[in-house]
Amino acid sequence: MKSAVVECKNVQKIYGARGQSQSHALKGVSLTIQEGEFVGIMGPSGSGKTTLLNVISTLDRPTDGVIQIAGTDITTMKQGNLADFRSQKLGFIFQDFNLLENLSVYENIALPLSLQGVSSKEIGAKVTKVAQTLGIEGILNKYPVEISGGQKQRAAAARALVHDPAILLADEPTGALDSKNAKSLLETMTDLNDNHHVSIMMVTHDAFSASYCKRILFIQDGDLYTEIHRTTDRQQFFKQILDVLAELGASHDVH
Numbered sequence: 001m002k003s004a005v006v007e008c009k010n011v012q013k014i015y016g017a018r019g020q021s022q023s024h025a026l027k028g029v030s031l032t033i034q035e036g037e038f039v040g041i042m043g044p045s046g047s048g049k050t051t052l053l054n055v056i057s058t059l060d061r062p063t064d065g066v067i068q069i070a071g072t073d074i075t076t077m078k079q080g081n082l083a084d085f086r087s088q089k090l091g092f093i094f095q096d097f098n099l100l101e102n103l104s105v106y107e108n109i110a111l112p113l114s115l116q117g118v119s120s121k122e123i124g125a126k127v128t129k130v131a132q133t134l135g136i137e138g139i140l141n142k143y144p145v146e147i148s149g150g151q152k153q154r155a156a157a158a159r160a161l162v163h164d165p166a167i168l169l170a171d172e173p174t175g176a177l178d179s180k181n182a183k184s185l186l187e188t189m190t191d192l193n194d195n196h197h198v199s200i201m202m203v204t205h206d207a208f209s210a211s212y213c214k215r216i217l218f219i220q221d222g223d224l225y226t227e228i229h230r231t232t233d234r235q236q237f238f239k240q241i242l243d244v245l246a247e248l249g250a251s252h253d254v255h
């Protein structure tokens with residue numbers, strides 16, 4: 001039976017101290033992401049996408065509500081345990097790759113495991129396996145300056161997956177890529193989801209990228225607005241996404 005990898009119940013986030021000017025960024029969001037899903041998060045600028053990603057990724061705490069990741073309640077977890085939890089259970093890919101320039105691709109991918117004290121033999125096996133999955137075995141000895149944007153993003157994806165996280169969290173992962181590399185990364189993410197059981201949550205403002213997801217949650221003003229499921233082909237889904245964005249854009253500048 002499938003289980004939930006992310007479960008948010010009535011999650012609220014208010015920025016700013018009481019009595020001062022406050023921003024109600026999340027107004028009671030409830031959502032569930034099941035194991036094996038590929039979910040997109042879209043919404044106008046300022047709707048709360050980054051805030052939602054930050055509270056789910058344990059980088060920030062919600063003001064109210066409960067968040068469970070792979071069955072663990074992270075809202076009551078002590079600060080000291082959050083970093084360990086994050087490094088063991090979560091994988092991140094960002095727009096700007098975040099590779100360390102003075103480490104080789106191999107060393108970059110190995111980093112999460114080295115930090116956890118995993119043996120170098122086990123690290124070698126895991127890095128090789130994930131590099132094969134992402135088709136970057138040939139560049140493991142290169143340094144980030146020597147490889148293309150698309151290869152950097154694959155290396156970053158390999159680093160995000162090497163410790164077998166419960167979910168891959170992606171924040172505009174194609175934002176710094178040209179259209180060819182963006183397409184190739186999105187196809188890789190689809191392959192990871194379809195054939196390697198990787199659960200993915202991706203925040204994006206780009207309808208083309210979002211069309212690779214199987215389900216999209218739209219948020220507006222800190223609340224869930226609607227969700228759509230991909231039941232037909234990707235081109236049809238793309239049109240469906242544009243329709244919802246147009247609806248949202250009627251009152252907002254969609255970002």
Ligand SMILES: Nc1ncnc2c1ncn2[C@@H]1O[C@H](COP(=O)(O)OP(=O)(O)OP(=O)(O)O)[C@@H](O)[C@H]1O
Nearest residue numbers: 015016023025044045046047048049050051052255
């Ligand atoms: N650190 C902060 N302090 C105060 N208010 C904040 C903070 N971060 C975000 N906000 C506010 O919370 C709301 C949601 O912001 P958030 O960054 O989550 O939106 P977003 O959907 O990611 O926007 P964008 O697409 O522009 O990145 C906005 O009104 C924003 O101004």
